[in-house]
Amino acid sequence: MGMEKELEKLSRTEEETRLGAGKKAIERQHNQGKLTARERVDLFFDKGTFVELNMFAQHQCHEFGMQEKRPLGDAVVTGYGKVHGRVVYLYAQDFTVLGGSVGAAHAEKICNLMRMARRAQAPIVGLIDSSGARIQEGMIGTYSRLFSENILTSGVVPQISAAMGYCAGGGAYSPALTDFIFMVEGTSQMFITGPGVIKAATGEEISMQDLGGAKPHSELSGVCDMVAKNDEECLTMIKALLSFLPASYCEKPPSVDTGDDPNRRDETLVDIVPTDPKRPYDMYEVISRIVDKGEFFDVKANFARNMITGFARLDGRAVGIVANQPLVMAGSLDCDASDKAARFYRTCDCFNVPIVTFIDVPGYLPGVKQEHQGIIRHGAKMLYGFREATVPKISCVIRKAYGGSYFAMGSKTMGADIVLSWPSAEIAVMGAEGAVGVLYKKELDQAEDKEQFRQQKMEEYCTTFSTPYFSATKQVVDIIIRPQETRPHLIKALELLENKSEEIPARKHGNIPL
Numbered sequence: 001m002g003m004e005k006e007l008e009k010l011s012r013t014e015e016e017t018r019l020g021a022g023k024k025a026i027e028r029q030h031n032q033g034k035l036t037a038r039e040r041v042d043l044f045f046d047k048g049t050f051v052e053l054n055m056f057a058q059h060q061c062h063e064f065g066m067q068e069k070r071p072l073g074d075a076v077v078t079g080y081g082k083v084h085g086r087v088v089y090l091y092a093q094d095f096t097v098l099g100g101s102v103g104a105a106h107a108e109k110i111c112n113l114m115r116m117a118r119r120a121q122a123p124i125v126g127l128i129d130s131s132g133a134r135i136q137e138g139m140i141g142t143y144s145r146l147f148s149e150n151i152l153t154s155g156v157v158p159q160i161s162a163a164m165g166y167c168a169g170g171g172a173y174s175p176a177l178t179d180f181i182f183m184v185e186g187t188s189q190m191f192i193t194g195p196g197v198i199k200a201a202t203g204e205e206i207s208m209q210d211l212g213g214a215k216p217h218s219e220l221s222g223v224c225d226m227v228a229k230n231d232e233e234c235l236t237m238i239k240a241l242l243s244f245l246p247a248s249y250c251e252k253p254p255s256v257d258t259g260d261d262p263n264r265r266d267e268t269l270v271d272i273v274p275t276d277p278k279r280p281y282d283m284y285e286v287i288s289r290i291v292d293k294g295e296f297f298d299v300k301a302n303f304a305r306n307m308i309t310g311f312a313r314l315d316g317r318a319v320g321i322v323a324n325q326p327l328v329m330a331g332s333l334d335c336d337a338s339d340k341a342a343r344f345y346r347t348c349d350c351f352n353v354p355i356v357t358f359i360d361v362p363g364y365l366p367g368v369k370q371e372h373q374g375i376i377r378h379g380a381k382m383l384y385g386f387r388e389a390t391v392p393k394i395s396c397v398i399r400k401a402y403g404g405s406y407f408a409m410g411s412k413t414m415g416a417d418i419v420l421s422w423p424s425a426e427i428a429v430m431g432a433e434g435a436v437g438v439l440y441k442k443e444l445d446q447a448e449d450k451e452q453f454r455q456q457k458m459e460e461y462c463t464t465f466s467t468p469y470f471s472a473t474k475q476v477v478d479i480i481i482r483p484q485e486t487r488p489h490l491i492k493a494l495e496l497l498e499n500k501s502e503e504i505p506a507r508k509h510g511n512i513p514l
Contacts, residue, residue, distance in 0.1 A: 099131030129165030
C-alpha cells in the first residue's frame with residue numbers, strides 16, 4: 001500500500017507539473033497563436049521517445065513574495081528524445097509559467113542539458129519563449145551561464161534555436177551564439193531594447209514586430225536563418241535541418257537514399273544561362289536541376305539575396321551550397337553577402353558538410369557606402385572562411401569568375417579541391433570591358449573608331465585570357481564539363497574526396513577578421 005500511495009503521488013505531481021499555470025494560461029497562449037512548451041515537445045519528438053529531466057526543479061528565491069510562487073519545473077521543460085530515430089536534446093521555455101522568466105534554477109536546467117548533450121555528442125534544440133531575466137533573483141539568475149555553455153558547445157554539437165515567442169534583452173544573445181535561428185511570423189520577437197526603451201532614449205516609435213519580428217531579422221539584420229508560418233511548421237523545419245547535420249563534429253552527416261540517379265543528366269542546363277553576359281537568370285533553377293530531387297533547404301533566404309546558401313543532397317550525401325544569384329545585384333559581393341557566405345562556410349566546416357560553390361560573380365559591389373561599411377573587412381571574412389575549411393570543397397564556374405570575388409567563392413588557389421567549369425565561362429582578373437579600358441587606354445584615345453577598336457580588343461581579350469581553357473592550361477581549372485553533366489561530375493568528385501584529410505599549421509587558433 002505504501003508504494004501504491006507513492007506512485008499515486010508521483011502521477012498526480014507529474015500531471016500538475018505538465019499542466020503548468022493551468023488551463024486559463026494555456027488558453028491565453030493559444031489565443032496568441034502559440035502552442036505551449038509541452039505541446040511543442042510532443043510535436044517535435046518521435047512518439048513516446050521523450051525523456052524529461054529535472055521535472056521537479058524549483059527556484060530558491062524568497063524575496064518579493066516569490067516564496068509563494070515556486071512552480072515545479074521552473075518554467076522550462078528539458079530532456080532528450082529521438083527525431084527520426086536520432087537522439088536530440090531539447091529545452092522549451094514555458095511562457096505560461098512565470099512568463100518563462102529565467103532564474104537560477106531555470107538557467108541551471110538548460111546548462112545541465114547542454115553539458116549532457118556535449119558528453120552524449122547529440123544536437124541541442126532550444127525553443128525560446130521567455131519574458132527575460134527574472135529580476136526578483138538579481139544577478140544570480142542571469143543569462144551569462146547560458147552564454148558560457150553556448151560558447152563551450154559551439155562546434156562540438158549542432159545548436160539550433162527557435163524564437164517561438166518573446167526573446168528580449170540579454171536573452172537574445174543565447175540564440176545568437178548558436179548555429180541556426182528560426183523565427184515564426186507574427187509571434188516571434190527578438191531585440192535587445194524594446195520599443196518603450198527606444199522611444200524614451202531616442203524618441204523613435206516602432207512596433208514590436210517592426211523592431212524585432214521575423215521580417216526585419218530575416219531580411220535586414222540577418223539574425224534569423226529561417227522563417228516559419230506557425231509553430232507546427234517551425235518544428236517541421238527544424239527536423240528537416242537536423243537531417244543534413246551530424247550528431248557532432250566527430251561524425252559525418254547522415255546519408256539518405258533519395259532514389260535520384262547519380263548519373264542523371266539535365267539537358268535543360270545547356271540553355272539556362274543567357275548568351276548575353278549582362279542578362280540575369282535564376283541560380284535556384286540551376287541548383288534545382290542538379291541536386292537530388294531538386295530539393296534545396298534555403299538558409300537566410302531573404303537576407304543578402306545576391307548570395308544563396310543552403311543544404312541539399314547529391315546521391316544522398318548532404319552538401320552545403322554557396323552560390324551567386326545573378327537576379328540580385330548581378331550576383332556581386334557586398335558586406336552582407338560576404339558575412340552570409342563566410343558564416344555558412346564555417347558552419348559546414350564545423351560539422352563535416354562538404355562545400356559546393358556555384359560561381360557567377362562579376363566582382364565586389366562598388367560604391368562609397370560599401371567601402372565605408374567595411375567591404376574590405378567583410379570580404380576578408382569570406383576568404384578566411386573558405387580557406388580555413390578542411391571539408392571537401394568543390395567549385396563550379398557557371399558564367400563569370402572575376403578577380404578577388406572569385407577567390408572568395410572558392411578558386412583553386414584558395415584551397416578548392418576540385419574546380420569545374422562550364423565551357424562558356426569567363427575567368428579573369430576583370431571583365432573584358434574594364435580590362436581593355438586599362439590595357440589600351442592610350443590606343444583608345446587615339447583610335448578613329450573608338451567603339452570598333454574597343455569591341456575588337458574586348459573580343460581578343462576574351463578569347464585569349466578569359467576562357468576556361470586558358471585557366472586549364474594554368475591548372476587552376478581541373479575539368480571543363482558539359483553543363484548537363486554537372487550533377488554526375490559533382491557526385492564523382494564527392495566520392496573522390498570522401499576520405500579527405502588535411503593538415504593545418506600548429507597554432508592555438510587563427511584570427512578571423514571579425
